[in-house]
Amino acid sequence: MRIQKAMLVFRKDWRELRRNWQVTLPIFIMPFMFSALLPSLVVLIRAVAFVPGAPLGGLATVVKNLPSQAQNELAGLTDQQALFYVVSIYFFAPIFLIIPLMASSVIASDSFAGEKERRTIEALLATPISDSELFLGKILVSFIPSMIVTVASFLIYSTVVDVFSRTIFNGRLLLPNVIWIILIFGLAPTVALAGIGLTIIISARVKGFREAQQISVILLIPILILVFGQVSGAIIFGPEVVAALIGAFVGVDLLIFRIGVRLFRRDEVLSKLA
Amino acid sequence: MVRKVSIVSAVQAAGLTKRFGSLTAVDHLSFEIREGEVFGLLGPNGAGKTTTIRMLACLISPSEGSASVGGYDTSKDSLKVREIVGILTENPSLYEKLTVYENMDFFAEAYGLSDAQERSSRIRELLEFFRLRDRKNEKVAKLSKGMKQKLAIARAIVHNPPILFLDEPTTGLDPESAKGIRDLIEGLSAQEKRTILLCTHRLEDAEKLCNRMMIVNKGKSVIVGTAEQLRSTIDSAPLLRVVLKGMNQRIIEAVRGVRHVRDVNVENSASNLIVTVDDLAAATPEVVRNVVQAGGEVLSVNPIQPSLEEAYLKLVKAE
Ligand SMILES: Nc1ncnc2c1ncn2[C@@H]1O[C@H](COP(=O)(O)OP(=O)(O)OP(=O)(O)O)[C@@H](O)[C@H]1O
Numbered sequence: 001m002r003i004q005k006a007m008l009v010f011r012k013d014w015r016e017l018r019r020n021w022q023v024t025l026p027i028f029i030m031p032f033m034f035s036a037l038l039p040s041l042v043v044l045i046r047a048v049a050f051v052p053g054a055p056l057g058g059l060a061t062v063v064k065n066l067p068s069q070a071q072n073e074l075a076g077l078t079d080q081q082a083l084f085y086v087v088s089i090y091f092f093a094p095i096f097l098i099i100p101l102m103a104s105s106v107i108a109s110d111s112f113a114g115e116k117e118r119r120t121i122e123a124l125l126a127t128p129i130s131d132s133e134l135f136l137g138k139i140l141v142s143f144i145p146s147m148i149v150t151v152a153s154f155l156i157y158s159t160v161v162d163v164f165s166r167t168i169f170n171g172r173l174l175l176p177n178v179i180w181i182i183l184i185f186g187l188a189p190t191v192a193l194a195g196i197g198l199t200i201i202i203s204a205r206v207k208g209f210r211e212a213q214q215i216s217v218i219l220l221i222p223i224l225i226l227v228f229g230q231v232s233g234a235i236i237f238g239p240e241v242v243a244a245l246i247g248a249f250v251g252v253d254l255l256i257f258r259i260g261v262r263l264f265r266r267d268e269v270l271s272k273l274a
Numbered sequence: 275m276v277r278k279v280s281i282v283s284a285v286q287a288a289g290l291t292k293r294f295g296s297l298t299a300v301d302h303l304s305f306e307i308r309e310g311e312v313f314g315l316l317g318p319n320g321a322g323k324t325t326t327i328r329m330l331a332c333l334i335s336p337s338e339g340s341a342s343v344g345g346y347d348t349s350k351d352s353l354k355v356r357e358i359v360g361i362l363t364e365n366p367s368l369y370e371k372l373t374v375y376e377n378m379d380f381f382a383e384a385y386g387l388s389d390a391q392e393r394s395s396r397i398r399e400l401l402e403f404f405r406l407r408d409r410k411n412e413k414v415a416k417l418s419k420g421m422k423q424k425l426a427i428a429r430a431i432v433h434n435p436p437i438l439f440l441d442e443p444t445t446g447l448d449p450e451s452a453k454g455i456r457d458l459i460e461g462l463s464a465q466e467k468r469t470i471l472l473c474t475h476r477l478e479d480a481e482k483l484c485n486r487m488m489i490v491n492k493g494k495s496v497i498v499g500t501a502e503q504l505r506s507t508i509d510s511a512p513l514l515r516v517v518l519k520g521m522n523q524r525i526i527e528a529v530r531g532v533r534h535v536r537d538v539n540v541e542n543s544a545s546n547l548i549v550t551v552d553d554l555a556a557a558t559p560e561v562v563r564n565v566v567q568a569g570g571e572v573l574s575v576n577p578i579q580p581s582l583e584e585a586y587l588k589l590v591k592a593e
């Protein structure tokens with residue numbers, strides 16, 4: 001494996017990616033969507049659902065199910081503060097897994113299936129770049145931008161949350177905290193890799209990148225289960241859950257990549273053009 | 275001093291076969307291309323030419339059989355094979371969103387030109403040659419079809435490969451550019467001793483450029499040989515064309531009287547005779563003598579060779 005060959009593929013794909021608005025636009029919009037979504041949601045909940053002195057309503061179950069450590073965090077907070085805390089720290093956590101997942105699978109489907117569709121793959125496969133160098137270069141070009149977007153979204157989100165928490169919590173800043181840092185730098189990469197691996201498997205079977213992208217959307221299902229699980233109070237993103245998820249995704253990654261490498265046999269790619 | 279003369283084979287295929295599902299695209303092809311040779315691959319659409327090239331360039335693996343390129347086995351040493359081979363694929367296969375220069379730069383580095391200085395001078399030289407220099411910062415998407423074709427050829431030779439696979443290099447090119455490519459192929463083979471596998475539908479190109487050629491049909495080899503050998507498969511009686519200054523019935527009768535002449539026809543341009551003979555060498559002097567004695571004035575006398583096209587059509591149809 002010659003790293004500079006993998007980097008050559010990476011640089012080439014990166015350059016192409018930057019000029020492909022179909023792919024980059026949705027990825028760029030995501031962080032702004034999430035940073036805008038939060039304030040409006042919070043404002044909405046406060047205006048509609050929050051009546052001073054009333055119990056937390058639907059949130060009560062979530063609060064009850066919080067790990068004891070988190071229960072302690074809520075001790076002594078007003079209802080308004082507790083609401084803000086639960087929504088911004090816990091509710092939004094799984095949503096932040098959607099970002100690396102979507103970004104990485106959108107780019108990967110363009111990089112693998114798209115190159116096949118645009119018929120540029122033949123000249124690329126004819127070069128003396130080995131399978132593993134090609135594979136690594138293409139994984140990096142999907143992984144690095146999606147992590148950049150994830151981290152950027154996290155920074156924007158933290159800023160927005162802190163702007164609110166300064167007033168609600170009398171100057172206290174809620175983010176970043178340990179859980180979120182593990183979430184963004186520990187769990188998100190494993191999720192991004194799972195998205196890439198699955199997209200490679202899908203790309204080996206389909207004609208074009210649109211098809212690959214459409215199928216990749218099924219990847220969202222497990223993440224959405226986490227989101228709803230959290231809202232219903234069944235799953236809470238405490239340290240144990242995040243650690244367990246990292247373990248689970250590392251396992252999934254290993255499995256998926258083993259299959260992906262097998263399917264990405266360069267001499268098979270052109271045989272299955274049709 | 276005795277120079278060691280060795281006929282080394284640059285490409286060797288043994289029972290090369292590719293199946294796509296139930297379709298056998300290439301069916302037990304065996305052939306050899308010698309070092310420095312220009313070898314033509316001819317055949318109708320869907321004959322399996324591109325598939326053969328893809329197997330030799332390690333782009334797809336054969337279902338059966340084996341091949342070696344430059345002494346390397348295509349299945350065991352594919353990386354080595356790809357290093358020494360330059361390939362012009364059937365589709366230009368260029369990155370449309372990248373510029374002309376960026377495309378060349380990427381492939382040059384991918385083919386091992388790691389020194390930036392060397393790379394940029396080689397690319398400059400090639401773009402100059404293919405008259406693409408003033409387009410070098412334009413996106414490939416904006417180029418015309420022929421320009422893309424030229425760029426793809428430039429890419430194929432960027433690393434000075436000793437072995438070249440060219441899949442229909444002159445399609446889409448204007449006559450002048452097509453001639454430029456033919457001259458390039460001639461030069462690469464004659465002066466630089468490159469081995470070239472040329473796949474083409476232009477028989478006149480094949481005849482002019484190829485030392486030997488193979489006609490394939492439905493994946494099978496029909497014949498391998500020189501243009502001369504291919505032509506000789508047309509076993510019609512030899513023909514002689516006699517161009518005269520004037521024509522009359524007496525001349526025709528005089529030619530009919532020659533011993534070796536079997537048939538005489540007047541060509542549409544009225545003063546040409548097409549003479550079917552048994553034996554060219556025996557008949558030609560006598561035909562000329564009889565024409566002159568009958569008062570005819572001879573402008574030229576030529577044997578008519580069956581064209582490569584005739585031979586090709588016959589060989590392909592016979593299958
Ligand atoms: N990836 C593929 N999957 C299925 N069938 C294929 C594939 N590639 C080629 N074929 C089939 O194999 C046969 C040979 O195709 P090939 O492209 O080698 O022909 P060719 O001689 O290059 O034709 P042309 O002169 O039109 O370029 C055709 O019948 C074609 O449909």
Ligand SMILES: [Mg+2]
Nearest residue numbers: 323324325364
């Ligand atoms: Mg072809």
